[in-house]
Amino acid sequence: MKAQLSVMTVAMAGLAVAAVVPSDLEISRQVARGEFLARRDLSPTDSYTPGLVTCPSTSIMRNASTISDNEASFIAGRREYVKPHLVDFLDRANLTDFNATEFLANATIDIGMAFSGGGYRAMLQGAGVLAAADSRTPNSTVNGGIGGLLQSSVYLAGLSGGNWLLGSVVINNFTTIRNLQGDPNVWDLEHSIFNPGGWKIWETVDYYSTLVDDVKGKEQAGFDISLTDYWGRALSNQFFNESDGGPELTFSNIKDLEAFKSYEMPFPMVVADGRPYNTKIVSLNSTVFEFNPFEMGSWDPTLFAMVDLQYLGSNLSAGVPVNDTACYSGYDNAGFIVGTSSSLFNEFLLELNSSGVEGVLYDAATAVLTGISSEDDDIAVYDPNPFYGVNPALSYMWNETELTLVDGGEDNQNVPLYPLIQPARNVDVIFASDNSADTDYNWPNGSSLVATYERQFVSIGNGTVFPSVPDTESFLGLGLTSQPTWFGCDSKNLTAKSPLIVYLANHPYSYYSNTSTFKMEYEEDEVAGMIENGYNAATQGNGTLNDDWQSCLACAIIHRETERRGVSPSSQCQACLDKYCWDGSVYNGTVTTAEFEPTVSIESAAAAMLLAARASTVAVAIGVLATFLVM
Ligand SMILES: *[C@@H]1O[C@H](CO)[C@@H](O)[C@H](O)[C@H]1NC(C)=O
Ligand SMILES: *[C@@H]1O[C@H](CO)[C@@H](O)[C@H](O)[C@H]1NC(C)=O
Ligand SMILES: *[C@@H]1O[C@H](CO)[C@@H](O)[C@H](O)[C@H]1NC(C)=O
Ligand SMILES: *[C@@H]1O[C@H](CO)[C@@H](O)[C@H](O)[C@H]1NC(C)=O
Ligand SMILES: *[C@@H]1O[C@H](CO)[C@@H](O)[C@H](O)[C@H]1NC(C)=O
Ligand SMILES: *[C@@H]1O[C@H](CO)[C@@H](O)[C@H](O)[C@H]1NC(C)=O
Ligand SMILES: *[C@@H]1O[C@H](CO)[C@@H](O)[C@H](O)[C@H]1NC(C)=O
Ligand SMILES: *[C@@H]1O[C@H](CO)[C@@H](O)[C@H](O)[C@H]1NC(C)=O
Ligand SMILES: *[C@@H]1O[C@H](CO)[C@@H](O)[C@H](O)[C@H]1NC(C)=O
Ligand SMILES: *[C@@H]1O[C@H](CO)[C@@H](O)[C@H](O)[C@H]1NC(C)=O
Numbered sequence: 001m002k003a004q005l006s007v008m009t010v011a012m013a014g015l016a017v018a019a020v021v022p023s024d025l026e027i028s029r030q031v032a033r034g035e036f037l038a039r040r041d042l043s044p045t046d047s048y049t050p051g052l053v054t055c056p057s058t059s060i061m062r063n064a065s066t067i068s069d070n071e072a073s074f075i076a077g078r079r080e081y082v083k084p085h086l087v088d089f090l091d092r093a094n095l096t097d098f099n100a101t102e103f104l105a106n107a108t109i110d111i112g113m114a115f116s117g118g119g120y121r122a123m124l125q126g127a128g129v130l131a132a133a134d135s136r137t138p139n140s141t142v143n144g145g146i147g148g149l150l151q152s153s154v155y156l157a158g159l160s161g162g163n164w165l166l167g168s169v170v171i172n173n174f175t176t177i178r179n180l181q182g183d184p185n186v187w188d189l190e191h192s193i194f195n196p197g198g199w200k201i202w203e204t205v206d207y208y209s210t211l212v213d214d215v216k217g218k219e220q221a222g223f224d225i226s227l228t229d230y231w232g233r234a235l236s237n238q239f240f241n242e243s244d245g246g247p248e249l250t251f252s253n254i255k256d257l258e259a260f261k262s263y264e265m266p267f268p269m270v271v272a273d274g275r276p277y278n279t280k281i282v283s284l285n286s287t288v289f290e291f292n293p294f295e296m297g298s299w300d301p302t303l304f305a306m307v308d309l310q311y312l313g314s315n316l317s318a319g320v321p322v323n324d325t326a327c328y329s330g331y332d333n334a335g336f337i338v339g340t341s342s343s344l345f346n347e348f349l350l351e352l353n354s355s356g357v358e359g360v361l362y363d364a365a366t367a368v369l370t371g372i373s374s375e376d377d378d379i380a381v382y383d384p385n386p387f388y389g390v391n392p393a394l395s396y397m398w399n400e401t402e403l404t405l406v407d408g409g410e411d412n413q414n415v416p417l418y419p420l421i422q423p424a425r426n427v428d429v430i431f432a433s434d435n436s437a438d439t440d441y442n443w444p445n446g447s448s449l450v451a452t453y454e455r456q457f458v459s460i461g462n463g464t465v466f467p468s469v470p471d472t473e474s475f476l477g478l479g480l481t482s483q484p485t486w487f488g489c490d491s492k493n494l495t496a497k498s499p500l501i502v503y504l505a506n507h508p509y510s511y512y513s514n515t516s517t518f519k520m521e522y523e524e525d526e527v528a529g530m531i532e533n534g535y536n537a538a539t540q541g542n543g544t545l546n547d548d549w550q551s552c553l554a555c556a557i558i559h560r561e562t563e564r565r566g567v568s569p570s571s572q573c574q575a576c577l578d579k580y581c582w583d584g585s586v587y588n589g590t591v592t593t594a595e596f597e598p599t600v601s602i603e604s605a606a607a608a609m610l611l612a613a614r615a616s617t618v619a620v621a622i623g624v625l626a627t628f629l630v631m
């Protein structure tokens, strides 16, 4: 029954598009693909397989007492880039009795942005937020917009679905959301990542055999592989505008991009969790890992070490190469790292039976999976373990020959705040986009912040400080997810320096953006609705919901520096603090996560949407019918 209907959908889709031939634009795009590659310093084998290189004379590993020299020098350059953009942002906010040029003359304000996990929902919501913050988005700097916040930020952190967003933007040379949304070579979400050829079934078969070949090369070179290798290759095809998803493209190649070298992009960071085989993790005992263009490792006391990302794959013992002339490079494949952060989705590759994939395609896809154990299938295997023998007394993980990492959200810290609250980074304010699915209807309830808050009180917190937040019932009951909420507004109420958190939860501003984390296909209008909702969240409906939002965001940005100077906030900024800061109260009633069903805030937009939806209903009726039948 199911099989027949699926075939029917494919056939119907085929009828509709059979006449389409590649346009000139499409062909020129295909020719242009790979353009970035020619300019980069890539994997030594020019493929997915890591290759032998001579070990560097400098040390490959260091302890995590500070940020790296490379990061420090990037941050210095980025701050120079940020300054005029931040002045511009603050000037546009029209703060009373405030001269941004003067205020910033002797001050440095470091802003971080964090994008949570949550599959494509998180990617698309986050994309709307990022587009709103990006001054390159048309009209983002007028009409109450917050364009320029991205250009004013020093750090950019992503996890799982949030990292699909970050990876898409960063790896494609810091492109814009507009470009990603409009480019058929990337973000083609109408076709599932498991069936990218759509009705052109042979394209999908070809796709699977390319995945198999890429990964086979790595395995034959002697590296243990895991499902994440295939998952990462699949993600690369969807997110990176390179032929075959750029199998030779590494995460450390980011540092060779023009947009990185010119400090045009913030410093990107990716979060994953350590999880030994057959164990469970919670935020209170997971070793959290970060990847950045220079390094990967953990600030946690269980490791407290960072390894040079470029030499991942090398055989190291206590941080020293076992054979000086036999280091490896090219292991830190960009898709592999994006896949590590989102390894939760590995399971999808194992659920082909229920994914509607059949016949020759099913055979090709299952060929990918033979030989992979289904236990611990969310694990990304890093072989050899770069931290082997680093400090075996601290954890048996450093006695293992393989390092095993999982999706960064598996310890419930689904907003990647970890790299941003490290004292070594000294961030002043974090703009946190939370698109988690905590409630029954896939809305966030602040549990990610609660997890990060609690972690500071156990030894693994290692000196990190995070502001007080209420329990999750209060997040819902007090409406802290229905409008932007700030945490840690009063430094005097904190035990040590900690950033101010500007928390922005997923909420139906103009669109019901609570799609399932595991929804793997989005129509064009769904993509547009999700992105617009994120944009409306970040701008509060271009100021229509809260006309003080733009100036209040400026107040949040300068707040820590104002406190450092020991002066009182202006009356305008004080009003913002009174309005947006969580005041320490908790909710006395009960809200169960099953009951929590917010309604759209921007009625006019919702009404317009409904009308548009009605208008298109007729046109797509047949397609919709087919979709329902196969569900
Ligand atoms: C700032 O002032 C300019 C010029 O008076 C005005 O056009 C703009 O709307 C104001 N912006 C805000 C956020 O109040
Ligand atoms: C802000 O201060 C700078 C530097 O002192 C000065 O050149 C500029 O004219 C001031 N801007 C305004 C609007 O007063
Ligand atoms: C910046 O610092 C210098 C040296 O401490 C001082 O002379 C100057 O007045 C300060 N500028 C502002 C705008 O505070
Ligand atoms: C920008 O805003 C102007 C004026 O509201 C409008 O005419 C124009 O179409 C907008 N541009 C884009 C790309 O949205
Ligand atoms: C990458 O971005 C930079 C900065 O926007 C630009 O100068 C450069 O030409 C871009 N490179 C490619 C290959 O598009
Ligand atoms: C972490 O804590 C959980 C719950 O207490 C426990 O089941 C698990 O084994 C612990 N994991 C590790 C790696 O210690
Ligand atoms: C070190 O690696 C090189 C290059 O692969 C190899 O020729 C050499 O035999 C190795 N040395 C040892 C001691 O294993
Ligand atoms: C790791 O191995 C070393 C050497 O065999 C041993 O002394 C140490 O106790 C082990 N550490 C853990 C945490 O099991
Ligand atoms: C705000 O502006 C964006 C981009 O111009 C637009 O897509 C969105 O619909 C606007 N929101 C409202 C509530 O007008
Ligand atoms: C201030 O700190 C206390 C003690 O940590 C905490 O209970 C309270 O919620 C904090 N208030 C705010 C507004 O963060």
Ligand SMILES: *[C@@H]1O[C@H](CO)[C@@H](O)[C@H](O)[C@H]1NC(C)=O
Binding pocket: 585, 586, 587, 588
């Ligand atoms: C909760 O109850 C306490 C004590 O009865 C009261 O002081 C507080 O105002 C109540 N808070 C809310 C948000 O209702």
Ligand SMILES: CC(=O)N[C@H]1CO[C@H](CO)[C@@H](O)[C@@H]1O
Binding pocket: 299, 300, 301, 302, 304, 462, 463, 464
């Ligand atoms: C601030 C702080 O407590 N840092 C500690 C983190 O863990 C390492 C390794 O145990 C210690 O050396 C640091 O002092």
